[in-house]
Amino acid sequence: MIRQQTIAGWGNYKPQPCRVTRPHTLEALGRAVACADARTVIARGLGRSYGDAAINPPGHTVETTALNRMRAFDESTGVLCADAGVSLGEVVAHLLPRGWFLPTTPGTRFVTLGGAVAADVHGKNHHRDGSFGKAVKRVELLLADGRVVNASRTENAELFRATLGGMGLAGMITAVELQLRRTETAYCDVTYRRASGLARALELMEQTNADYRHSVAWIDCLARGAALGRCVLMLGNDAAVDDLPEHHRHRPLQPPRRRSKNVPFDFPPCVLGPTTVRAFNKLYYARHGDARKVVDFDTFFYPLDSIGHWNRIYGKRGFIQYQALLPPDQAHDGLVELLEAIGEAQLGSFLAVLKKSGESGEGLMSYMFPGYTLALDLPNTGAPLERLVDKLDHILLNRNGRLYLAKDATTRPDTLAAMYPNLDRLRQVKATYDPNHRFVSAQARRLGIVEDA
Amino acid sequence: MSENVLVLGATSGIGQPVCHKLAARGCALVLAGRRENELQRMADDLKVRYQAAASVATFDAMALDTHKAFIDSAIAQADHQLDGVLLCQGYLPDQQEAQADFAEAKRTIDVNYTSAVSLLEPVAAHMAERRAGWIAVIGSVAGDRGRMSNYLYGSAKAGLSAYLQGLRNRLAHAGVHVLTIKPGPVDTPMTEGVVDTNKPTVATAEQVAADIDKAIRKRKNVLYTPWFWRPIMAVIRTIPEFVFKKMKM
Numbered sequence: 268m269i270r271q272q273t274i275a276g277w278g279n280y281k282p283q284p285c286r287v288t289r290p291h292t293l294e295a296l297g298r299a300v301a302c303a304d305a306r307t308v309i310a311r312g313l314g315r316s317y318g319d320a321a322i323n324p325p326g327h328t329v330e331t332t333a334l335n336r337m338r339a340f341d342e343s344t345g346v347l348c349a350d351a352g353v354s355l356g357e358v359v360a361h362l363l364p365r366g367w368f369l370p371t372t373p374g375t376r377f378v379t380l381g382g383a384v385a386a387d388v389h390g391k392n393h394h395r396d397g398s399f400g401k402a403v404k405r406v407e408l409l410l411a412d413g414r415v416v417n418a419s420r421t422e423n424a425e426l427f428r429a430t431l432g433g434m435g436l437a438g439m440i441t442a443v444e445l446q447l448r449r450t451e452t453a454y455c456d457v458t459y460r461r462a463s464g465l466a467r468a469l470e471l472m473e474q475t476n477a478d479y480r481h482s483v484a485w486i487d488c489l490a491r492g493a494a495l496g497r498c499v500l501m502l503g504n505d506a507a508v509d510d511l512p513e514h515h516r517h518r519p520l521q522p523p524r525r526r527s528k529n530v531p532f533d534f535p536p537c538v539l540g541p542t543t544v545r546a547f548n549k550l551y552y553a554r555h556g557d558a559r560k561v562v563d564f565d566t567f568f569y570p571l572d573s574i575g576h577w578n579r580i581y582g583k584r585g586f587i588q589y590q591a592l593l594p595p596d597q598a599h600d601g602l603v604e605l606l607e608a609i610g611e612a613q614l615g616s617f618l619a620v621l622k623k624s625g626e627s628g629e630g631l632m633s634y635m636f637p638g639y640t641l642a643l644d645l646p647n648t649g650a651p652l653e654r655l656v657d658k659l660d661h662i663l664l665n666r667n668g669r670l671y672l673a674k675d676a677t678t679r680p681d682t683l684a685a686m687y688p689n690l691d692r693l694r695q696v697k698a699t700y701d702p703n704h705r706f707v708s709a710q711a712r713r714l715g716i717v718e719d720a
Numbered sequence: 721m722s723e724n725v726l727v728l729g730a731t732s733g734i735g736q737p738v739c740h741k742l743a744a745r746g747c748a749l750v751l752a753g754r755r756e757n758e759l760q761r762m763a764d765d766l767k768v769r770y771q772a773a774a775s776v777a778t779f780d781a782m783a784l785d786t787h788k789a790f791i792d793s794a795i796a797q798a799d800h801q802l803d804g805v806l807l808c809q810g811y812l813p814d815q816q817e818a819q820a821d822f823a824e825a826k827r828t829i830d831v832n833y834t835s836a837v838s839l840l841e842p843v844a845a846h847m848a849e850r851r852a853g854w855i856a857v858i859g860s861v862a863g864d865r866g867r868m869s870n871y872l873y874g875s876a877k878a879g880l881s882a883y884l885q886g887l888r889n890r891l892a893h894a895g896v897h898v899l900t901i902k903p904g905p906v907d908t909p910m911t912e913g914v915v916d917t918n919k920p921t922v923a924t925a926e927q928v929a930a931d932i933d934k935a936i937r938k939r940k941n942v943l944y945t946p947w948f949w950r951p952i953m954a955v956i957r958t959i960p961e962f963v964f965k966k967m968k969m
């Protein structure tokens with residue numbers, strides 16, 4: 268069944284009317300991809316990419332979430348094979364109590380395995396463990412011609428590289444084989460360190476990264492002048508059973524559940540004005556002195572997941588998330604320019620996260636390379652937002668930086684091409700496996716990744 | 721204690737989440753239905769998620785004369801000790817089509833009613849002999865009153881409901897429990913495109929499954945799910961026939 272629905276990414280930025288299907292069997296998925304009513308299709312997981320990567324207004328948008336079977340799990344090696352529509356949250360819910368955790372995780376567990384592979388997502392441990400794709404041993408893909416094939420480092424290797432970070436353009440991922448990692452507890456031992464400004468923050472990250480598996484900094488992006496870039500670093504390692512408070516030691520892998528709240532409707536625009544954001548940031552900065560505590564994985568990795576639909580606080584017009592990645596030699600000056608431009612625009616940013624990145628991803632379009640990455644939400648204010656992102660893109664281009672396709676909603680074809688040197692190789696692989704451009708998203712069209720589709 | 725449970729129509733939208741509940745509390749499942757592939761995928765999934773024992777068996781609800789042998793083999797598959805049976809298969813026809821084409825009407829009656837009889841009688845015999853067990857069957861609120869918009873489906877469910885009343889009465893003396901489940905509209909493949917799933921009265925399969933699991937554990941006789949269908953149907957049943965027949969329902 269095809270339903271007509273106006274959808275967007277998580278940022279709810281410029282929703283568009285789409286024709287959506289949600290197949291319940293692999294056979295039905297095959298029919299959806301081959302469906303003659305549509306010239307093009309794109310996969311949609313849980314729609315947690317922020318922009319237009321998982322919508323396809325003129326064609327069909329195929330939701331994968333009803334195909335969510337776990338296929339096999341080896342308790343001794345920790346290798347899981349599961350349908351692409353299985354969410355990271357389901358993996359955690361069932362396998363963490365048995366001592367296995369995700370190799371790396373984005374800031375929300377409402378992401379499908381397919382989406383995590385397609386964006387080659389990264390987490391707080393990127394500097395140490397690399398991106399999600401690194402732990403992917405194999406993917407099973409449904410191709411444009413209806414064939415189902417495996418792709419790995421040894422089999423259909425080019426297709427594998429086009430799939431990691433490839434944003435669904437090479438084919439529909441139907442299954443993912445993933446290496447999980449062992450953990451003794453479901454808790455992190457976290458140290459908070461304040462940094463009074465950007466230079467200090469970068470210095471602290473350099474110094475501490477070798478000692479902590481997880482590392483991220485929350486930036487008060489409205490701080491100006493000498494305080495520009497002031498932040499709280501959150502550094503963590505997996506806690507051992509002995510690190511836990513007495514009353515948690517008997518169930519180290521099953522922390523008590525948190526209650527979740529919901530944002531029931533779109534907030535009016537005034538709620539997130541610069542003043543509230545400033546107050547929020549001040550509070551955040553003041554609350555966390557240098558401190559150390561043991562925190563459960565949920566609280567540490569998924570702080571926002573306890574508030575359902577938090578994206579609604581940005582109101583009906585939505586927001587974008589801007590994520591910038593800079594190489595080490597450009598990091599300091601580039602971040603100063605970005606933060607100054609953001610400060611001047613006075614749009615306010617609820618979340619600003621800074622992280623040191625590790626090795627480059629293996630995918631042709633994988634986002635990460637070594638350096639620093641900054642991510643922040645920007646409410647949609649129309650023209651002022653567009654002016655700001657143009658400016659930010661410009662800074663990034665000048666400093667050999669890069670935008671993240673899982674977040675992007677606004678950039679232009681030439682900007683993208685300058686940032687992703689393997690774009691042409693992706694196009695070549697696509698020409699082999701999808702010569703008629705069956706797999707296309709609104710984003711691929713906007714950015715000219717797929718021409719004349 | 722681990723129970724052996726046979727789930728008939730295991731691939732159904734409502735049956736699947738109930739299987740998760742049962743597997744989560746340690747039941748060993750025989751998943752039965754007509755799509756072997758899908759059943760195997762389900763079994764694998766339950767094994768990974770809950771470390772549950774799960775095997776598959778195939779049957780066609782329309783092939784009535786195969787049912788006795790099928791149940792015998794399913795009982796063998798469950799180590800000759802079936803502790804529970806959940807029956808989920810059902811068929812919702814297009815009412816107009818079923819009026820015009822008796823094959824459709826017959827399919828409706830057979831899948832919703834006749835097959836329950838042919839499958840559950842041998843189950844009842846097995847459980848009565850062991851003097852233990854439970855049988856849970858998904859009927860529908862549609863069986864509580866015949867309505868112009870779906871009386872073929874409704875009448876089959878009504879027959880099912882009366883059958884289960886009798887079976888419950890009989891098996892009560894043998895220590896076997898029978899649960900009749902009457903869901904209101906639920907968001908499943910059966911209702912896709914038929915009911916507006918955005919309506920607040922349309923339940924999710926997970927919601928209904930949680931109610932069913934609880935009713936099985938609590939040994940309830942008749943479950944309306946969600947609960948508000950019990951008072952609603954009580955009212956609908958009391959409308960006098962001379963008034964009801966003039967309504968368009």
Ligand SMILES: Cc1cc2nc3c(=O)[nH]c(=O)nc-3n(C[C@H](O)[C@H](O)[C@H](O)COP(=O)(O)OP(=O)(O)OC[C@H]3O[C@@H](n4cnc5c(N)ncnc54)[C@H](O)[C@@H]3O)c2cc1C
Pocket residue numbers: 277309310311312313314315316317320321331351352372373374375377378379380381382383385386387388389390391433434435436438439440441571673674708
């Ligand atoms: C609160 C929040 C925090 C986040 N934090 C991080 C973070 O820390 N690090 C990070 O890297 N990302 C982060 N993200 C982004 C998110 O991890 C990615 O956008 C991810 O791709 C979303 O997965 P999804 O299942 O929702 O996919 P969707 O958003 O539905 O789709 C994303 C892309 O994947 C493709 N895709 C999805 N399924 C398949 C499939 N089966 N086969 C082929 N292609 C497919 C789609 O076509 C689309 O191009 C965050 C997002 C949110 C909302």
Ligand SMILES: NC(=O)c1ccc[n+]([C@@H]2O[C@H](COP(=O)([O-])OP(=O)(O)OC[C@H]3O[C@@H](n4cnc5c(N)ncnc54)[C@H](OP(=O)(O)O)[C@@H]3O)[C@@H](O)[C@H]2O)c1
Pocket residue numbers: 729730731732733734735753754755779780781782808809810811812831858859860861902903904905906907908909910911
């Ligand atoms: N959804 C509702 O609103 C609602 C409301 C009240 C009662 N119910 C009842 O709930 C039960 C489950 O339905 P559902 O909503 O979960 O719908 P569903 O997903 O469509 O399930 C119907 C089930 O019946 C099986 N089935 C149909 N014909 C069969 C046959 N000839 N042989 C073997 N199996 C057959 C189907 O098998 P396949 O999977 O192979 O197709 C499927 O498992 C049914 O009894 C239904 O009448 C549903």
